[in-house]
Amino acid sequence: MADVAERAGVSPSTVSRTLRGLPTVSPEVRARVEQAARELNFAVSRQAASLVTGKTGVVAVLVPTLNSWFMGSALSSLGPLLRAAGRELNVYVIPDMTERIAFFERLPARRNADALLVFGFDLTTEETARLDDLGMPVIYVSQHAEGRPSVYVDDVAGALKATRHLLNLGHRRIAFAPTTGATGFSFSSRERLLGYQQALTEAGIPLDDELVVTMAADDTRGLITGIGQLLSLREPPTALFAEQDELAVAVIHTLRRTGIQVPDRMSVIGFDDHQVAQWFDLSTVAQSPTDMGRLAGELALRLIDDTAADHTRHIILPTQLIPRATTAPRATPQPDEGTAETLP
Amino acid sequence: MADVAERAGVSPSTVSRTLRGLPTVSPEVRARVEQAARELNFAVSRQAASLVTGKTGVVAVLVPTLNSWFMGSALSSLGPLLRAAGRELNVYVIPDMTERIAFFERLPARRNADALLVFGFDLTTEETARLDDLGMPVIYVSQHAEGRPSVYVDDVAGALKATRHLLNLGHRRIAFAPTTGATGFSFSSRERLLGYQQALTEAGIPLDDELVVTMAADDTRGLITGIGQLLSLREPPTALFAEQDELAVAVIHTLRRTGIQVPDRMSVIGFDDHQVAQWFDLSTVAQSPTDMGRLAGELALRLIDDTAADHTRHIILPTQLIPRATTAPRATPQPDEGTAETLP
């Protein structure tokens, strides 16, 4: 900065003022400084600036993985938004429980960011409390946190729509397949289960725990045993609601390999409206992670700039049912459900 | 830090030494300081530290999007690796040309990171030159940069394998479908085209530009016209090699909707071994973005710590052909290829 000042024939103070866009700089001086800065390829050191201002110019996000449609979409809209606001995006990837514990133990984001966006974890009260004295706004994304700023999709309502759709098609035995990651169930898992149960209850159908089977899209063995479990029930389901599209697609693939046609013998519906849903003609419930990323980012920027802002407002996003080709009216019961026993 | 020093009854210097793990601290003092730090929830300010050391503790990555299987996988392995090394991950998302120009104009990473990983762009010589005087190691990932550290998969060899596989199945008219993003063609697009051409040439088959049609997985209209273009040739292809699995899957979906069975009437092979390939039983060429992320990260850490390290070594990763159910021997020619005209 001293170099720029010398080149432009002004004091470092003036250079600082110019580069920060303060109004108290005369047009001629401003032009001179800007040109000098350009010629020297000068960029302000965030570190030094933040030491004085206490602001880091960084927004941190805490995510369980980046390898998912949801995170990818959300962060792809968040990133450019932050850049436009002159802020950097710092990502903490917490792939497993060990890392999760370490993160909350050490809280490395402390003093190294102006705000933290926590994505899609189902945090314990202790963890939430820990974040409370982080000394920066913390925004909970894809989860509800009582009394704290949250942005999430209305999972209950979405699951309600999916399940009602199956009910309206005449299905009575409807399975629900939640999924779990290395860091445990997500907030959405719980909420979607709730919506599923609510729909059944309002239709007067008793809940049956045997119809709720946890599976993971990337665990072929678990998929097969999970589906086998459902097909070997005395009254197997005629429809399945998968917590995520990717799981729904994996389920369909597994079903088809065992000769069970979708939707003829089994209706399947997902949740997300992932790109893959289109290629599979999968019925699903659409949500918009892009919107979620954008809204969360805007909220973060607002809370950073305006410390007096309301820190308890929640933003809840809508869902839409997207009926496609994997859900169909319940077929008249067939005598032989025994194919379940012939799984590979 | 002064608070911690006071609480532990030592000088700030000693606290600093302790927290940085320097060996010249007695065990008793170390224990006292560590406890004091824990009790006060103290975390070192990276900003202040970096002001003195000149190191930011940050590794920056430049990516065209986060919303892709490749980026997600690569960064999911890179993130924890950096965390384990005590470094932060800073992401610059450059979704379009405007942002791209702005990035290279302003180079916001300057002084705000210790190394930069550039993912999957096909940079111009000017852009590369600009990065050269960024004052930090720059690692080119998923692309080859002459005389600069690069980590990439052997796209040419992979494409060669895919095309040879189709040739070995008896196909002679083989189409290639490259794909393009908002920031232009990637390095891989070019390389895979090269491998495709090389395989045809070594089989003595003349290249036909009409068989190379650019498409995008998320552009349904473009897909249909692109495929229509191929099917309306005097000699339509009997096999198609798609630059990416996602595109291959979209192509298969489009073909099936027009009544063209895969692989009976048309063999399709992709590239990536994306998760979706399994669900579609898609033949493909596997690469490992996870390995790429890890190797690139390790390389970055090495170049940061050891400025004398060899900055010109390239790491080239292997590929494997994964034959599945979407490639089959060429059918005996059928008289009626006219269905191409009946596209919706």
Add this chain to the structure above:
DNA sequence: ATCCCACGTGACAGCGCTGTCACGACAGTC
């Protein structure tokens, strides 16, 4: 007993900025 050296610790300057205050120049007011 004397010297030397290794070891653990404290004092202090300074990294590159920003916020505050002071100052001079100039225009407007009575």
Add this chain to the structure above:
DNA sequence: GACTGTCGTGACAGCGCTGTCACGTGGGAT
């Protein structure tokens, strides 16, 4: 013509650390 206020600029301290140097202590070699 003296006073007041506004505007643009410079001087300077200090943000929270780290690197360097100096210092005191104790054990081993001579």
